[in-house]
Amino acid sequence: MSTGVTVRVIKVAIVGGTGYTGVELLRLLCGHPQVEIAAITSRTLAGTPVAELFPSLRGHSELVFSEPDVELLAKADLVFFATPHGVAQAQVPELIRRGVRVIDLSADFRLKDIPAWERWYGQLHAAPVLAAESVYGLPEVHRQEIAGAQLVACPGCYPTAIQLGWIPLLEADAIEPIGLIANAASGASGAGRQGKTELLFAENSDNFRAYAAGGHRHLPEIEQGLRNVQPQGSDPASLTFVPHLLPMVRGIHATLYARLKPGQTLESAQALFEERYRDEPFVDVMPPESHPQTRSVRGTNLCRISLHRPQDGDTLVVLSVIDNLAKGASAQALQNMNIMFGWDETLGLESPALLP
Ligand SMILES: NC(=O)C1=CN([C@@H]2O[C@H](COP(=O)(O)OP(=O)(O)OC[C@H]3O[C@@H](n4cnc5c(N)ncnc54)[C@H](OP(=O)(O)O)[C@@H]3O)[C@@H](O)[C@H]2O)C=CC1
Numbered sequence: 294m295s296t297g298v299t300v301r302v303i304k305v306a307i308v309g310g311t312g313y314t315g316v317e318l319l320r321l322l323c324g325h326p327q328v329e330i331a332a333i334t335s336r337t338l339a340g341t342p343v344a345e346l347f348p349s350l351r352g353h354s355e356l357v358f359s360e361p362d363v364e365l366l367a368k369a370d371l372v373f374f375a376t377p378h379g380v381a382q383a384q385v386p387e388l389i390r391r392g393v394r395v396i397d398l399s400a401d402f403r404l405k406d407i408p409a410w411e412r413w414y415g416q417l418h419a420a421p422v423l424a425a426e427s428v429y430g431l432p433e434v435h436r437q438e439i440a441g442a443q444l445v446a447c448p449g450c451y452p453t454a455i456q457l458g459w460i461p462l463l464e465a466d467a468i469e470p471i472g473l474i475a476n477a478a479s480g481a482s483g484a485g486r487q488g489k490t491e492l493l494f495a496e497n498s499d500n501f502r503a504y505a506a507g508g509h510r511h512l513p514e515i516e517q518g519l520r521n522v523q524p525q526g527s528d529p530a531s532l533t534f535v536p537h538l539l540p541m542v543r544g545i546h547a548t549l550y551a552r553l554k555p556g557q558t559l560e561s562a563q564a565l566f567e568e569r570y571r572d573e574p575f576v577d578v579m580p581p582e583s584h585p586q587t588r589s590v591r592g593t594n595l596c597r598i599s600l601h602r603p604q605d606g607d608t609l610v611v612l613s614v615i616d617n618l619a620k621g622a623s624a625q626a627l628q629n630m631n632i633m634f635g636w637d638e639t640l641g642l643e644s645p646a647l648l649p
Pocket residue numbers: 308309310311312313314315334335336337338361374375376377378380398399400448449450482483484485486487617618621622
């Protein structure tokens with residue numbers, strides 16, 4: 294997709310460059326022709342060359358980690374926050390005042406319901422007005438608003454896989470919106486690059502388990518996104534969401550269960566998906582009854598989706614896979630950047646998945 298806008302090189306900065314989404318952003322940005330990476334921050338490793346911490350970037354980056362200083366960040370045209378929740382909401386207001394554009398990968402600006410955010414994240418929100426003004430960075434729904442946004446809140450990884458798997462059906466009022474069920478499993482990189490016992494190799498390998506089955510903080514984000522696309526007057530979508538931890542590094546596999554409304558079939562649902570995502574460069578609607586694999590999207594910005602109708606009953610099963618660090622975080626952030634600056638949406642995101 295070409296917008297005809299004049300192409301220029303912009304300066305970007307990454308806050309949180311020692312984490313998994315930060316380094317994934319850096320990997321992708323190194324191959325982006327319109328971007329100069331002006332700064333990458335770490336409080337713990339300021340002064341250390343990036344390629345010393347991440348040898349995969351030797352020969353690709355001469356950058357040295359800096360302290361996350363607002364004067365440094367304000368020199369950039371665009372700042373990515375790849376930090377735990379609570380960090381961006383404290384630092385973004387000043388950058389916004391100075392006219393810098395921001396893409397936040399954390400949950401700080403995703404929810405419009407601030408009391409809900411405060412309940413789920415257990416702290417007061419420091420910038421509720423900015424949260425109200427931010428644009429939710431799911432391009433398949435908000436492309437136009439993203440183009441003009443100063444602050445984009447990148448969706449969470451589970452919410453991306455799950456929303457893309459149900460949006461065509463809810464927009465067309467083709468499924469019962471109440472009582473949806475989402476079982477989703479994530480690779481361990483979804484939990485970030487931090488030392489938690491349950492993420493040790495000896496705990497997580499050769500093992501499979503659910504977590505937060507009684508309520509995960511992505512639930513309100515998913516419900517907000519699903520309700521946003523429903524026709525007016527519909528019963529608001531509600532779901533049971535159970536996340537699982539997979540003994541692998543990257544990838545999310547979501548299995549979504551919904552009841553078809555009378556008159557709907559596998560074929561009509563398949564037609565809805567094919568029509569809805571026909572022009573989407575990063576959503577692949579596979580033939581019905583196929584089985585998308587996380588491996589087929591590893592390192593890419595793709596979401597691959599397939600539909601099933603077991604035993605010809607009234608349940609429609611949607612399978613949706615993404616790479617949590619890519620379409621679930623950093624590659625989606627790049628897609629948002631491309632839209633914000635009027636570039637081809639696929640710039641820097643063209644490579645196929647890594648195999649094996
Ligand atoms: N991992 C995933 O698959 C996904 C993650 N996300 C979200 O993206 C964000 C980043 O995730 P991830 O990369 O996994 O996290 P990591 O834990 O791997 O990295 C966090 C980074 O933030 C920096 N940081 C921590 N506290 C501060 C602070 N107060 N000020 C400035 N920098 C700070 C850390 O560096 P240092 O301490 O050296 O400064 C580190 O580089 C999180 O909000 C996460 O929920 C969203 C979608 C998917």
